[in-house]
Amino acid sequence: MFNLRYAATTLLLAGCIAAAGSTLVAAEEKGVTQSERSANSADEAEIKRGRLLFLQCRACHEVAAGQPHKVGPNLHGFIGQAAARADGFKYSDALSKSNLTWDAATLDRWIKHPSTVVPGTMMAYVGMASETDRRALIAYLESATK
Numbered sequence: 001m002f003n004l005r006y007a008a009t010t011l012l013l014a015g016c017i018a019a020a021g022s023t024l025v026a027a028e029e030k031g032v033t034q035s036e037r038s039a040n041s042a043d044e045a046e047i048k049r050g051r052l053l054f055l056q057c058r059a060c061h062e063v064a065a066g067q068p069h070k071v072g073p074n075l076h077g078f079i080g081q082a083a084a085r086a087d088g089f090k091y092s093d094a095l096s097k098s099n100l101t102w103d104a105a106t107l108d109r110w111i112k113h114p115s116t117v118v119p120g121t122m123m124a125y126v127g128m129a130s131e132t133d134r135r136a137l138i139a140y141l142e143s144a145t146k
């Protein structure tokens with residue numbers, strides 16, 4: 001009787017240890033997905049902030065495909081492309097001849113101070129001093145213009 005109970009307890013304990021083991025694995029897996037999830041939500045928060053910052057640009061720029069040019073060109077699909085390539089928009093000579101490609105680094109310098117990057121550009125925007133703001137704005141642009 002004692003032995004049987006002992007055996008049962010041992011079995012139960014073994015079961016618990018096995019269960020604890022799989023809980024641990026599950027927790028580890030959950031840990032990965034949770035940190036991934038928090039990275040994603042950090043990105044989302046940054047993109048949200050970037051969307052607000054883009055209000056400064058929206059008066060002159062659309063981002064979605066098929067929208068018209070405004071004072072500035074529609075920015076749909078511009079990232080990774082050569083500057084001044086949007087059909088039907090009359091760019092300044094300065095930007096047309098700039099030979100720029102819109103990678104993240106160039107875009108960052110442009111947003112910081114457009115007329116330093118392209119003297120003579122007709123984009124009437126003074127620039128965004130904060131690096132954190134520019135990073136958020138670029139994160140938004142990368143998601144909204146593709």
Ligand code: HEC
Nearest residue numbers: 056057060071072083084085091092095121122123124125
């Ligand atoms: C007052 C209007 C105006 C505002 C505000 C403005 N832009 Fe522009 N943007 C322009 C014009 C005009 C051009 C074309 C410049 C040229 O041809 O020299 C341009 C060009 C650009 C280009 C180059 C596009 C291409 O096809 O090569 C990018 C990128 C850009 N703007 C991003 C922005 C961002 C980001 C903001 C906000 C921080 C912003 N602009 C604010 C008017 C504006």
